[in-house]
Amino acid sequence: MLEVHDLHLYYGQRHILKGVSFSVKEGEILCIMGESGSGKSSILMSIMGLLPKGAVLRGSIRWRGKELIGLSEGEYRKIRGREIGMVFQEPSLYLDPLFRVGSQVEEAYTVHFGKKGARDRAVQALKRAGIQDAERIYRAYPHQLSGGLKQRVCIAMAIVCDPPLLLADEPTTALDLTVQKRILHLLRSLRDEGKSILLVTHDPGVVAECADRVLVIKEGEVLEEGDVFRIFDAPQHPYTRQLISTS
Numbered sequence: 001m002l003e004v005h006d007l008h009l010y011y012g013q014r015h016i017l018k019g020v021s022f023s024v025k026e027g028e029i030l031c032i033m034g035e036s037g038s039g040k041s042s043i044l045m046s047i048m049g050l051l052p053k054g055a056v057l058r059g060s061i062r063w064r065g066k067e068l069i070g071l072s073e074g075e076y077r078k079i080r081g082r083e084i085g086m087v088f089q090e091p092s093l094y095l096d097p098l099f100r101v102g103s104q105v106e107e108a109y110t111v112h113f114g115k116k117g118a119r120d121r122a123v124q125a126l127k128r129a130g131i132q133d134a135e136r137i138y139r140a141y142p143h144q145l146s147g148g149l150k151q152r153v154c155i156a157m158a159i160v161c162d163p164p165l166l167l168a169d170e171p172t173t174a175l176d177l178t179v180q181k182r183i184l185h186l187l188r189s190l191r192d193e194g195k196s197i198l199l200v201t202h203d204p205g206v207v208a209e210c211a212d213r214v215l216v217i218k219e220g221e222v223l224e225e226g227d228v229f230r231i232f233d234a235p236q237h238p239y240t241r242q243l244i245s246t247s
């Protein structure tokens with residue numbers, strides 16, 4: 001459903017992505033694993049059309065057969081949230097402290113579908129994100145919630161329009177280990193419901209916990225790709241072996 005082919009990204013003279021190719025299939029979790037600075041976030045930003053001004057992108061990103069590179073901002077806005085949702089590392093940065101969380105989830109729906117039925121959809125999304133007392137949380141302000149709950153709210157925002165693909169950038173890095181496991185469990189259950197997830201992380205523990213397939217990236221290049229069991233049982237590249245041994 002998402003096909004990235006020979007992606008090159010330049011920031012001025014710096015060649016950041018050097019011919020990255022991969023695809024995300026329906027109902028799978030593909031993890032991109034690599035150390036800090038390898039270009040993981042840049043791949044997600046390229047897909048979402050959110051690169052900073054001055055970045056030059058070449059290659060192809062096809063979403064359900066449609067080329068995304070070169071789309072206008074207006075066309076991208078129709079895709080973001082509605083067709084491709086995104087979850088970030090630090091939930092606090094994406095929640096406005098001045099608004100109740102429910103209204104923020106609702107807003108993510110309203111932008112695409114209008115106000116009708118938005119409240120119900122928001123409550124439903126909070127529930128799907130694993131929040132049991134969704135009605136109470138709906139009325140809470142972000143500062144009243146724990147880190148794990150905030151991330152669940154961000155996941156609710158990402159799924160409220162029911163996009164078939166979620167991009168997740170280190171979604172559990174800011175959370176402690178038990179909460180991390182619960183969030184990864186939630187991502188797996190969303191996958192089981194049929195969503196595709198592209199998750200980037202530096203943490204092999206996260207990959208082992210939730211990936212179906214893995215792409216190993218270093219300095220903007222794909223070193224190897226494979227089924228999660230194969231990557232962990234028989235890594236082909238010394239860099240992969242080294243990454244895994246640090247977990």
Ligand SMILES: Nc1ncnc2c1ncn2[C@@H]1O[C@H](COP(=O)(O)OP(=O)(O)OP(=O)(O)O)[C@@H](O)[C@H]1O
Pocket residue numbers: 011014016034035036037038039040041042043052202
């Ligand atoms: N706006 C920018 N201008 C110039 N260089 C940038 C910009 N954003 C990122 N880079 C550079 O691109 C490279 C890849 O960064 P990127 O954030 O994609 O890596 P990453 O693997 O996601 O790392 P991290 O997990 O630390 O975010 C880094 O060398 C970074 O310094």
